[in-house]
Amino acid sequence: MTLNHYLILSFILFSIGVAGVLLRRNIIIVLMSLELIFNSVNISLAAFAYYLKSITGTVFVVFNITVAAAEVAIGLAILVAVYRTRKTVNVEELKDMRY
Amino acid sequence: MEQIFFYIFAVIAVVTAIAVVSVRNPVHSALYLIVCFLQVAAIFILLRSPFLAAVQVFIYVGAVMVLFLFAVMVLDVGKESFSEHMHSQAIPAVITVAGLLAVAVWLISTGSLTAPLGPYTEEALSKNTEVIGKALYTQYIFPFEVVSLLLLIALIGAVVLVLKDKGRGAGRRP
């Protein structure tokens, strides 16, 4: 097993996550894709930590997970609030920040 | 042996990830995501980080996914029609992402590790819970405190956001 394996896996997951963010209209799925991206990053961090014999990457994963949890909590809360006023979860319809 | 496990976990993770972004029903997406997260936890174990794996399971699979499922339930979004499913920029987006992936894979496969190695032996790393704990409470104490504050803020923020604002204006000034 080499580092590259983990990195490529990480990047495949990352690409899938990005694709989800770009492609899906349902904002919940978009948020889920974001989580996917987080996880892919965590994998590469952990992999680097392992192969570089360092602890930093691992510690960052811990922080990452914490931040991700906070992000999800806030993100979903916003989403609920938006849904209450707009009655939609379609990203394409949430375009008030337009010219 | 390790390789076999890696490929099993990796393939499942990729497949479920694809499922997450492609199935129409958000509930299904959420369930696939749980599976995917579990595979990631398994990969952490392959990377000799049982602590991370545990955290991954607790937080992601436990907390985050529950949140997602709650959200899906609360919002009551059913299965989407196809027109709602995909964004209008689908084709260029897919091409771009594919390009990104290709370039990245090429870069990764041709690259080599040049960074200096850290001070830890494999032995120490495999029992890394203790090491992490030490690092967190010594070297990384400041970011650690900041992150905990952040969590607190997120907690309050989420509550404030979701609360239906009753009597807005009336009690603005205590």
Add this chain to the structure above:
Amino acid sequence: MDIWALLIVPLAAALIITFITRKRAELSSYVSVGAVVICFLIVLPYFVRMLGNPHFEHIEQSFLWLDIPGLMVEMGTIIDPLSLIMLFIVTFVGSLIHIYSRNYMHGEKGYARFFASLSLFIFSMLGIVLANNFIMIFVFWELVGLASYLLIGFYFEKPSAADAAKKAFLVNRIGDFGFILGIFVLYYATGTFNFIEMAHIIQAGNVSSGTLGLAALLIFCGAMGKSAQFPLHVWLPDAMEGPTPVSALIHAATMVAAGVYMLARTGFLYAAAPQEAMMVIAYIGGITAFMAALLALGQSDIKRIIAYSTLSSLGYMVMSVGVGGTGAGMFYLMTHAFFKALLFLGAGSVIHACHTNDIWEMGKLYPKMKVTAVTFILGALAMMGIFPFSGFWSKDEILTSVFSSGNYLLFGVGVLTAGITALFMTKVVAVTFFGEKRYHSHPHESPVGMTIPLVVLAIFAVIAGFAGLPGLDPNFGTFVSAVAGSAAAHAGEHGAHAEHHFNYFVAITSTIAVFIGIIIGWLIYSKKSIDNNAIAEKFSGFYKALQNRLYIDHFYDRVIVAGIYNNIARLFNFIEVYIIIHFVLNGIAYVTRQIGKALRLTISGQLQHYAFAMVGGVLVLMIIFVLL
């Protein structure tokens, strides 16, 4: 220290009136009159001492005003015969006019303001006279301009007065433009501002004659403005918008003569300047003298007539300086101060009585106001230059120096001017005091406070000429030639002019011209044997031109002023507003805004468009990274 008191006392008076006694008119006038009388009393002992010993060592006192490397400016006073004569004239005539003004201005609204301005004027004028260097003379030169501005614009509600004040200041400014440049030229040529040091350097021959000629002409520009020489003469007739005592003090006796005084003070420069430069000055003087005399003929406002005669006299003085007769010019300046102040005050007295300036609305005033009439006639005779009144001696001296310098053309002009002067002075006297009654009010003699100055001035107008009596030693010429720093003070060539010889040919020629003038005037305006109107009609074009001041003011207003205001200033404003602001600046803003508007279309509000752009950007960056 008492020299500095000459400056401090009038300034203090001006300040006291402005800040303390402003509301109390009567007290203010006492402060002002007191100040100028004190100055006179300070000057008097010096003056008397000088009469005893004209060759006394000059006194200089100065303090450092500005000291930086390469530029050291002092404020200093100089006492020598020249400045003492001028100090005497200024304080003496000034005192009389102050006393006169107390009655003349009585009941005016800005009484206190008037006296504050007069004191400011005395302060500035004494500053010019006392100055021992160019910067100081320039400083006070400008300050008299300010005082003159304030006094001409005394009736500032009157548009004509407001205009005249502005005109006077600006025309003087144009002269001062040359003046200050001349000072710079001299400073860099000699390295000092001090008159006496400068004189030594120039007399040592260390300065090229080209530089001297340039400096002489530039400095003369200052005199041209202040002494109202052609072509900067236009402000003086308009300055008559000020109260009459002001015209007498500032625009006849003292300030306008400051130009001549300054030329005398810087005589060392003009003695060394090349002949061509001096000729320019002499001819400008001649032109001014002749033109102003002609213009005086066309006027019917008594003050304007006298104003033009002042112009003419100033031209005389300048002409005299131009041909090298500085002493003669100063002599004329002194006598002129007396008789012209007298004429103005007399005119003021008449105006006070008749409430009009137009001589055709007066007539037969002699029986009503005998003192005024007699003194006025004495002044007029002095002005015409009838033997043995003061004007005779001084005019004669000028004409002699012109004659002996060999400028026969200028001499002819001078004689002709004398004749014309006699003609219009006869006209003024005949029309105002004799002939038939044309006034509508009830004229009466002015109060004693006004007639006493008239009488005193009349006495001086009659006898002042004897100061320059040829053969008298020391006579006026001796004093002037003893001016500090001049070549004569060091027994140079300038002394030759001081040795004045009475020239019978000149005296007789000019006297004949004057009598011809008087006779013609008498025939036209008193005897009526020549019809005034017939002449006017016969030379109607010329007469009209005279009435319109030969269209010189017209030319300035319509061509130069309008040219600058309407064309150049507007052009620059056009460039500023339309080209710079509207075209370039607002153009840039417009283009920016349009680009912004175009780019705004890319802001769809769609989150995923932005995300897509971001991913695309990352891809591009990665490709660049790979390719590099």
Add this chain to the structure above:
Amino acid sequence: MEGFPILSVIMLSPLAAVLLLLFIDDARVAVVRGIAIASTSISLGLSIYLLCIYDKAKGGFQFIEKIEWVRSLGISYHLGVDGISVAMVLLTSLVIFTGVFVSWVGIKHRIREHYMFLLLLVSGVYGVFMSLDLVFFFLFYELAVIPMYPLIGIWGSANREYATMKLTLYLSLGAMVALLGLLSLYFTAGAKTGVYTFDMLQIASLSYETGYQIKVFLPLLFGFGVLVPLAPFHSWSPTGHAAAPSAVSMLHAGVLMKLGAYGIIRAMWILPEGAQYWMPWVAGLSLINIFYGGMVAMSRRDMKFMIGYSSSSHMGYVLLGLATVNYIGVNGAVLLMFAHGVMTALAFSLIGFVYDQAHTRMIYDFSGLAKKVPFVAVAFAIMGFASSGLPGLANFVAELMVFIGAFKEYPIHAIVAVFGIIITATYMLRCLRDVFFREPMEKWDDLRDARTFVERLPFVILIAVLLVVGFYPTVIVDVINSGVVPLVDKLNAAKIG
């Protein structure tokens, strides 16, 4: 007083007032004004004291305070004044002190915020004049510029949005370009010595290659020149003046424009050869300022615009004086900065006083005001005469020095410049005649003269300063000279070398 941080106190006292004002209730206007007056009085008093105790014989930078701020980048809080800065600090104190009183009369709403921005701006101005550290120099420079935006935008008169945008954009552009130059100095100086520091004294003590000096002087000249304002980048200033409330116009024209000239002086000091190279150009441009500005002022009918263009015309004399690079001219330029600051502050306070009542500033709307408002008329006349260089007032001395200095180096320029004062006299006297003289108009019958102490105080102070310096310039020229001599010596050495 040894060890007393006099400079910090002068600079921080308005800043402290700003902080204090944050906690004051809007409605307590008297307290707000009291704090503003108290803080500016402290600054003014100490500035005068500074002028007295500055050691002219010793010269150089004195009262130095230095506290390390960011050691790794070589940034420190480093204050110090030389003769030039002392004069500028005094000018700033005078203008803000009188400005506070002018605002008392003129500003009727959001008084507290107005004073806060005003005082903030002023502490920035002080900072620029005192800073010996490039980072703080720039920081204070921005602090002096940015509050202009709300000050004009909120309390301004007609066309204020346009004016404030234009002003801020222009000045930010200038600041940005100047920053490039300053950073370049930092890196070059650091590379030379190996010690990277923003210390101006350190940077100025090094000598740079001629080519580099010429290259770097240009952004500094442009950057600070915009604020002067150097033609043809002047158009922000009249617009800004016209729209700003009186006290802001006073500060703006009286002090802010001097920041630009001061910046150029410092740039000349750091890069003497670059300065020598570019100064003939500056002299040429200054003539555009003088002549063009004067002509435009002549054709303007709005008094504030007239004074605005006149300011840019007068700053032309400052630039010409700096361009001469001799003792006389540079001394004259700095003195003119001082004199013009006072004069123009007087002008704007007077126009503001009339405008606040009449709600018009057009010359042709007025006539015969001298009957109604004699005090204002007299003050305006003094201002007009000061502006047209009448002896006895500070501007004359300064202009005379500039002319004498310029006549030596650039005689033709000097002639045009001297002619410029005729132009100035023309429009000043015309304005005086049209507005204050001639027949009074009925519609201005109820115009109020400056009667109360508060109304008169600013005019009296400013006029008194003009007269004192005009009659006896040595009081301040000595101090300025002690700052100018080393500067000019350095520049002249660069010329020979």
